[in-house]
Amino acid sequence: MHGIKLNLKPKQLNENLKQRIIRLARLGVHRLRISQVCRIGIGSIEQVIASVSGLVEWRKQCHWESKRRCYRVQVQRYRQRCPDALRRDIKADCNAAFFWLYMNDSDWLELALPPPTAARVRR
Structure with a gap:
């Protein structure tokens, strides 16, 4: 052509x-x-x-583990930078990591987050 x-x-x-x-x-x-x-x-x-046989599943598992490590590190570094941050701060500033971990690794996320603060009653 x-x-x-x-x-x-x-x-x-x-x-x-x-x-x-x-x-x-x-x-x-x-x-x-x-x-x-x-x-x-x-x-x-x-x-x-x-x-x-099994290679596609193994690669998917590797990708999942890689994503989990990346998001865990993201939350940990945020906690180191902002030790006084509340859960809502982490949720807002590390949104993708927070929700991915919430859906896929909630036990670890619960341990990594600061303790929940008690709700204040408005009067």
Whole structure:
């Protein structure tokens, strides 16, 4: 098209390349990075990952654990910066972390938050 010649040769997935993709996937490397390293499309990477029993679930679990660690650290650092902060302050300033932990790791969140303050009665 428009006088531009393309020399595109589809890359064949051989057994060595598949094993390399699986090894990188087990290490938790992102699909896009595996694609760049192996010089093949993301769709091919996803097909290889999906073909290995349990690998998709394991990667989802790794992603969940990573998110949990990130949000826990976010709440802990906020508590260190603002030791007198109330629960509502943490909820407002660390909103995404607060609600993710509330839905997925509420036991830890309850231990990490300051004790609840008693409600004041208005007169």
